[in-house]
Amino acid sequence: MNNVKKNFSIRDLENLSGIKAHTIRIWEKRYSLLSPERTNTNIRTYSLQSLQKLLNVTLLYHNGHKISKIAKIPEKDIPLVVREIVAKKSHKNHAINAFKLAMVNFDQTIFFNTYNSLLNESSFREVFKETFIPLLNELGLLWQTDTISPAHEHFITSLIKQKILLNTEKLQHQRPTKTDKIFVAFLPENEIHEIGLLYLNYEIVLRGYKCIYLGQTIPMENLMDVMKYFENIYFLSYFTVVPEKDRINKYMQEFDKLVSDYDNPNFWVLGRQVQHIDTDKLPRFVKTFTSIDEVVSKL
Template sequence: MESKYSIKDLERLTGVKAHTIRVWEQRYNVVCPARTDTNIRLYCDSDLKRLLNVSTLVHNGMKISKVAELSDAERNALVLDSSKYNGNYESQVNGLKIAMLDFNELMFDRILTNSIAQIGSEETFSKVVGSFIQQVGLLWQTNTISLVHEHFASNLIKQKLFVAIDSVFSMNQSDYSKTLVLYLPSGELHELGLLYLNFILRNAGHRVVFLGQSVPIDYLKEVVVRMKADGLVSVFTTTPCSSDLDTYFKSAVDLLDGRDLKWFITGQQIREYDASRLDERFVLTPDIASLKKALFEKLSV
């Protein structure tokens, strides 16, 4: 069954403002939405994929009037060509979105493989995959895409991340590297963001103890003490729920027990949490990109 999207959904998925979508629709027939009985626009999968391609080509310098004259096949071919590498990453990210929506494993793999070949693993995962994870996470949390889309993309990215992590696993840490414990709280299974941070931190020369999914907080103390950890990193996507956060952080304070280390957390569940009640050892950020920035700022001190 084909999905239906509001104009706000298209705005989230493509980054194109609703006003611009209306203009492109009325002047250039880029998309042709259906209408509800109350005259509300509803867009289908083909509208979404077409708009992703159009926005990519316009962003890359083509005039909208010229882009509108092309067929869907011509636009798709140009986007795939530009997704090999154009320096601004939007083509790759939009190409990954289209592949995700079509469950097109071959296209998804080709974009990532081409990007790694052209600009290397570090820049691909930092710029292309990092941006894609950021956007897909928001889209899933706002119900703009379904859970199956998120799982499809996550599993393909994980395969590439595992290869990249293996390639840096044996690297010697520098004299200035830190030791970070990466984990997800009990019941949390969304590990893509944590795997991404695992690669980024290892690639920067830090020592990573990766515990993965669903780790009860009581189990962290042994690892922190034995490994002499400088920090903990976690992503709260679905758990703990907002009503349990105070209890969770009380347990976290008890675990720290005066230790001088940082606890970095991001995720949907802590977006509206009042972090002013916590001491400065806790660093809460709204998204993965902000967490990555905070990590490198704090770890360099």
């Protein structure tokens, strides 16, 4: 799992491309688009190059190219045609496939061209909500089915983080205009999935609030440092994989003790692990959320 995945099943291809396995087999047989190898038990396997080609073909296909015409394009020219399309026209319904293509090819150019094309039509907030969130949800499924490797996921999420940080930085040149809340955004120890928290940081700053962004894997006792400086802190965290199911309620109890001497503490938390919190035992200052949009609506 620590190496880049190099062999894919036909189900992997179906998951990544959105093209049904039955259709892929027809394209193979009728147009010789792919040349799978076979295992000793006669099961098709596909190389990374085959997957890259199929994603290219899929993007062309969804942009109005007939499969019979695509089959006649020299293989070495297919990526060039794809880049032309992505550079000129990358509508929202094609963008997710274009981003997946960028991920599988480790191709920053496709990512940036697709992103910039979307910005011609939409705001950054719209791009994140309408394209990046569905893409990230899909990546989660691809990860669970072992369709993509850690290298693929880290590559694409790092590029998305860059865009969130860039757009946040543009806002941070202005002083906060609201002082009733000061947010402290952090992830608990061993939690490294920060895209959701990074985006919330952007939304907080956009609305004129000060946000002290501490980031990944913060020991709880380190939060005491910021409590010495501010009186109206709203702690904000995103629990994706930690605290674990059997540890999360104890974590909330420990947090309660940590802020016991702090006047008017507040703690907003969301993420997959929140479902395991015993809400009947939560301190009154803790508020749980089910989505980023729900948090944003309370800002």
